[in-house]
Amino acid sequence: MACSYFQFVRSSHRLVNLTGFTRRNCTKVHKAQDTLKHMTGGSVTLDKDEKSGIAVISLDNNKKKNALSGSMMCELNDIINELQLWQTGKGLILRGENQTFCSGGDLDTFQNILSPEQGYSMSGFIGQCLTNLSQLPLISVALVEGNALGGGAEMAMSCDFMVMSDDARFAFVQKKMGVITGFGAGTRLVRKFGTLKALEILASARTMDATECEQLGLASKILPHSENVLDLTKSWLHNYCDGDPKVVRNLKAMVVAASNLSLEDSHAIERRLFSELWGGESHLKAQKSKLKH
Numbered sequence: 669m670a671c672s673y674f675q676f677v678r679s680s681h682r683l684v685n686l687t688g689f690t691r692r693n694c695t696k697v698h699k700a701q702d703t704l705k706h707m708t709g710g711s712v713t714l715d716k717d718e719k720s721g722i723a724v725i726s727l728d729n730n731k732k733k734n735a736l737s738g739s740m741m742c743e744l745n746d747i748i749n750e751l752q753l754w755q756t757g758k759g760l761i762l763r764g765e766n767q768t769f770c771s772g773g774d775l776d777t778f779q780n781i782l783s784p785e786q787g788y789s790m791s792g793f794i795g796q797c798l799t800n801l802s803q804l805p806l807i808s809v810a811l812v813e814g815n816a817l818g819g820g821a822e823m824a825m826s827c828d829f830m831v832m833s834d835d836a837r838f839a840f841v842q843k844k845m846g847v848i849t850g851f852g853a854g855t856r857l858v859r860k861f862g863t864l865k866a867l868e869i870l871a872s873a874r875t876m877d878a879t880e881c882e883q884l885g886l887a888s889k890i891l892p893h894s895e896n897v898l899d900l901t902k903s904w905l906h907n908y909c910d911g912d913p914k915v916v917r918n919l920k921a922m923v924v925a926a927s928n929l930s931l932e933d934s935h936a937i938e939r940r941l942f943s944e945l946w947g948g949e950s951h952l953k954a955q956k957s958k959l960k961h
């Protein structure tokens with residue numbers, strides 16, 4: 669079984685520990701978690717489908733348009749830690765209940781953490797959580813219905829793809845709130861879409877509809893607003909996740925390495941991930957099938 673991406677990164681020489689965890693950081697994370705978990709409201713749930721290898725994370729804070737409370741941040745972190753151990757997983761859908769995605773950080777929660785030090789701690793916790801999500805060896809998609817605003821837009825950016833319902837709206841409102849991106853999406857936006865496009869989206873802080881998001885390359889698919897967008901998204905994601913979990917997971921792990929490491933180190937990982945599959949069950953089966961024709 670292919671070793672997990674993080675086991676491999678830690679075992680490889682000259683590679684920085686991508687999770688960025690040092691003992692000091694772990695202490696800070698636990699301190700942040702102790703504070704945030706008491707800022708309650710809403711819930712985050714996980715549904716893993718062992719047959720398809722696709723998991724669904726659902727945000728639910730119905731009274732606040734799925735705004736992310738402190739306790740929801742902690743639940744999301746625990747779920748991502750669980751997914752890091754899911755060895756047969758291939759895909760992940762991040763969505764919101766009540767036909768909307770997430771209206772950002774819970775403004776009531778934030779009333780209790782307004783010092784720069786508390787903001788730094790909260791930003792570090794949810795930022796690392798979303799980095800861990802982005803680096804899972806699962807192909808991930810944010811299913812955006814309704815609104816993805818502020819921190820909600822940042823969470824969507826932590827996924828590989830974004831699928832939107834045709835009436836969805838997407839905005840980085842942070843600048844209008846007197847801050848910048850606090851969940852780490854600014855860096856992701858620049859690295860994914862370039863400085864020009866990132867600056868235009870962040871500095872305008874404008875609300876974009878699904879069509880504009882697709883034109884900018886932020887959204888990969890627009891679905892008609894309906895009750896079964898989740899099933900349609902699962903079918904869409906299955907196009908990328910069909911086949912041997914080890915192949916899908918190694919492919920995503922290679923992409924994560926290439927987007928985070930030097931050319932030399934990324935090539936080292938790519939060769940290792942390739943060699944783990946070479947001569948494996950799926951490879952030999954495919955070879956045999958081709959030779960018959």
Ligand SMILES: CC[C@H](C(=O)O)C(=O)SCCNC(=O)CCNC(=O)[C@H](O)C(C)(C)COP(=O)(O)OP(=O)(O)OC[C@H]1O[C@@H](n2cnc3c(N)ncnc32)[C@H](O)[C@@H]1OP(=O)(O)O
Nearest residue numbers: 731732733735771772773774775776815818819842845850
């Ligand atoms: C780094 C984090 C980042 C930052 O700090 O900048 C953030 O994410 S801060 C939050 C940024 N998000 C927003 O500013 C969005 C605020 N919400 C809205 O613009 C609207 O609620 C919208 C467009 C999401 C939905 O509008 P609609 O008219 O359909 O509903 P309501 O506005 O009446 O909202 C219903 C109900 O939900 C409460 N609500 C909505 N968003 C939040 C939120 N982010 N935090 C707390 N509560 C929220 C809203 O107050 C209403 O409550 P009610 O008691 O019924 O009045």
